[in-house]
Amino acid sequence: xxxxxxxxxxxxxxxxxxxxxxxxxxxxxxxxxxxxxxxxxxxxxxxxxxxxxxxxxxxxxxxxxxxxxxxxxxxxxxxxxxxxxxxxxxxxxxxxxxxxxxxxxxxxxxxxxxxxxxxxxxxxxxxxxxxxxxxxxxxxxxxxxxxxxxxxxxxxxxxxxxxxxxxxxxxxxxxxxxxxxxxxx
Numbered sequence: 001x002x003x004x005x006x007x008x009x010x011x012x013x014x015x016x017x018x019x020x021x022x023x024x025x026x027x028x029x030x031x032x033x034x035x036x037x038x039x040x041x042x043x044x045x046x047x048x049x050x051x052x053x054x055x056x057x058x059x060x061x062x063x064x065x066x067x068x069x070x071x072x073x074x075x076x077x078x079x080x081x082x083x084x085x086x087x088x089x090x091x092x093x094x095x096x097x098x099x100x101x102x103x104x105x106x107x108x109x110x111x112x113x114x115x116x117x118x119x120x121x122x123x124x125x126x127x128x129x130x131x132x133x134x135x136x137x138x139x140x141x142x143x144x145x146x147x148x149x150x151x152x153x154x155x156x157x158x159x160x161x162x163x164x165x166x167x168x169x170x171x172x173x174x175x176x177x178x179x180x181x182x183x184x185x
Contacts, residue, residue: 002101003129004050004112006121007033008148009136009176015144017117020058023142026171032164032178036134037113038068039163045110046070050096053078055116056087070109072096074120093123122149133181134164140174155181 009029010016017023037049049066053075056064065071065087072088074096080089090096093114100109114124124130133155160166160180168177 001129002097002106002109002112003131004097004114004124004127005132005134006114006124006130007036007134008116008121009033009138010148011138011140011142011144013141013144014147014150015142016148017058017146018142018144020054023144024138024140024172024174026138026174026176028169028171029136029176032136033115034066036163037066037111037115040110042110045108047111047113048072048100048109049113049115050074050093050120051115052117052120055120056083058117066115069113072099093120093127097129118146118149125149125152125155130183132158132183133179135179135181136176137179138174138176139168151181154184156184158182 008016015023037047040047046069048070050072053073056073059066065084070088072090073083074090074093076091078089083089088099090099100112114120158180160178164178164180168175
C-alpha cells in the first residue's frame with residue numbers, strides 16, 4: 001500500500017490560509033516546502049503533490065502546476081479541460097492513491113505529499129496511508145479564513161530528517177520551527 005506524508009505551515013491560531021493565499025511571506029519556508037516535496041533518493045523517480053481545487057488555484061498561475069512533481073488535484077466539480085494536460089484530476093484522495101498504485105505509475109513515484117487544503121488534510125490524517133506530518137509551526141497568530149484541523153492523538157513528534165533545519169528560524173520578524181510527527185498505530 002502506497003503511503004503519503006503531509007506538509008503544512010500553520011500559525012499559532014491554526015491558520016493556514018487567507019483569501020486563497022498564505023497569510024505570511026516566508027521565502028525560506030517556501031524553499032523548504034519546494035525542496036522537501038521535490039527531493040528523491042532515486043533520480044529516476046519523482047514525487048507527487050496532492051491538493052484540493054482551492055489550493056491548486058491558490059498557487060500563483062506562473063508557479064502551477066508545481067514543477068518537477070506530478071500534480072494531482074482533488075475535485076468533484078472541475079472538468080479535466082480546466083486543468084493543464086499534465087495535471088491529474090481525481091474525485092477523492094483514495095481514488096488518487098489508487099491511480100498512483102496502477103502498474104504504469106507505481107515504479108515512477110518515490111514520495112507522495114499532501115499539500116492542502118483543510119479538508120484534504122483532515123481526510124489524509126484519518127487515513128491508514130498517512131505516515132508523517134511535516135509541520136512548520138509559525139509562532140504567531142495571523143488573520144486566516146482557512147484552518148488546519150486538529151491533529152489526532154496517534155501522531156508523535158520524531159527527530160527531523162537530516163535535511164530539515166533544527167531550532168527556531170526567523171524571517172521578516174516571524175519566528176517558526178520545523179516539526180515532524182509520525183503516525184503510531
